[in-house]
Amino acid sequence: MTERQDPAPTGSANVEWIAVDWGTTHLRAWSMQGNQVLRQAASDDGMASLSRDGFEPALLKLVGGWLSAGKVTPVIACGMVGSRQGWIEAPYVAVPCPPLSAAHVVRGVSHDPRIAVWVVPGLRQDAPADVMRGEETQIAGLLVADPDLSGTVCLPGTHTKWANVRAGKVLEFSTFMTGELYALISGHSVLRHGLGTTSDWHQPSFEAAVEEALQAPAGLAAGLFRLRAEGLLHAMAAEAARARLSGLLIGNELAALRSRLDGPVTLVGAPGLSALYAAALVIAGYEPRIVDGANLTLAGLSLARESILEDIRRPA
Structure with a gap:
């Protein structure tokens, strides 16, 4: 302890x-x-x-x-x-x-x-x-x-x-169990082999995955497995794979909420995670504000x- x-x-x-x-x-x-x-x-x-x-x-x-x-x-x-x-x-x-x-x-x-x-x-x-x-x-x-x-x-x-x-x-x-899903997938699924342990991040991959999930949320399961295939066939870098995984999950979350968000969006939480949600919300057409929780x-x-x-x- x-x-x-x-x-x-x-x-x-x-x-x-x-x-x-x-x-x-x-x-x-x-x-x-x-x-x-x-x-x-x-x-x-x-x-x-x-x-x-x-x-x-x-x-x-x-x-x-x-x-x-x-x-x-x-x-x-x-x-x-x-x-x-x-x-x-x-x-x-x-x-x-x-x-x-x-x-x-x-x-x-x-x-x-x-x-x-x-x-x-x-x-x-x-x-x-x-x-x-x-x-x-x-x-x-x-x-x-x-x-x-x-x-x-x-x-x-x-x-x-x-x-x-x-x-x-x-x-x-x-x-939404998005954070827990990310932890489970990155730590225990077949995708873990391509995600590595790096803390590096590739923001363009995150943003592209958010856009993909917003346009076709029903394709989440297939999109997740493509991360494995991209690693095997095209040597996708670990930082890009981790960013895409996060983008697919957060984008799918926003796709489910799009018709239910009421008024301005205020993000409350840790700066790093709030910044990811803010970027995804901007792609979805919102202008969120971030408040340090x-x-x-x-x-x-x-x-x-x-x-x-x-x-x-x-x-x-």
Whole structure:
């Protein structure tokens, strides 16, 4: 397991609360004074590696140094920590709804008297069936900065989310397993022999594959095997093959969405992957904007804390 911590500018007495983003493979935490980050830490103790009774020890191992005896520190968490396999199940909230509200944040049970834990729920869509956990907090953080946002929000990742957002609510959303498909194909299919391990990239090959997928999305399976044939017969370079694989998959994703994208498109995520989606969207005829998602989870968790405090202070 890998743990990373930044040097602490202040002592634990200054910590008012702790923000936590708990994903499938990683755990990230921030010690907070109001909306100011005092310290941050991360580990590989994701949901997938923990049993139900392993979550609290994993959290305390990471943030125990931020806690003080005789003081209860609120912990506000989002992500897979609230799943059925997580620490505290936070039932999904059905869309259309705000991405985050205090009424649905779940108070958890913890054994250490120094912490009180709340978990932000994910969102659900009954027809067609879909779910998200963690992305709703990023969307909430996006709305903090842009409360009048109206359009489509794309959150690229292993399971890319596309959400229709208007009037402060998520109206509907779709999930595409494009990132996971890329990992499976490049790591376990016959195509892996031609993809190599290079990190080099050939942007023209990516763009040509996006265009191909947009024009003939039904030909995806045949287009994938042509990558193998091009390698065998014409010695296609690994960087071109990897770029084409990505372009075919992302282009096919956009082909499925073309008639459903509503309004301007905002991309939220890691810069590299967001740039690929932006290039593909331009080919499809859109003018997306990119927002760095690094701070949006924290902004959403800060909003959750404010809502929880207001709810606690409200007279019965």
